[in-house]
């Protein structure tokens with residue numbers, strides 16, 4: 786199973802990606818996690834990424850797409866994968882299309898998690914208090930949401946047009962949401 790998990794910040798992409806990863810026995814690959822790991826470990830990539838992540842801006846497409854390409858070449862992706870947080874703009878969709886074409890491994894579905902603005906803001910405020918992520922400042926949160934609305938949300942139409950979109954309400958009990966996604970994926 787090869788899946789994208791899409792949706793705005795705070796909708797629960799990481800949580801659902803982890804549950805789907807366990808269910809299907811495939812890795813959940815989060816570009817945000819890869820950047821955070823590299824920032825924490827002061828790698829060259831981390832230094833390059835941090836100036837963007839701290840502000841809630843997108844890391845340049847070439848950097849991000851290269852990381853995804855390298856990660857998809859690992860052995861643990863033979864039975865599939867879940868991409869969480871990638872692609873985020875049209876250029877990344879194009880880069881992913883090309884990678885998958887080269888690998889001969891087409892995408893199965895793009896899962897879109899949906900929630901209204903107030904629920905998301907509330908969750909982000911709570912996450913900021915509990916996790917203390919460096920990029921959970923009010924400015925960075927607002928910036929990420931704006932980028933999501935302008936650049937990422939339109940991609941759902943792209944996947945819908947390809948007949949690959951599965952949209953699920955992201956508000957409610959996490960196990961029930963996961964069960965609903967799995968039921969729709971068949």
Ligand code: AMP
Nearest residue numbers: 816817837838842843844849870871873
């Ligand atoms: P996330 O945990 O998915 O919210 O990602 C945290 C931060 O990592 C984002 O605000 C971006 O700065 C960066 N990032 C994650 N995924 C991408 C992506 N696909 N393209 C560009 N930047 C990304």
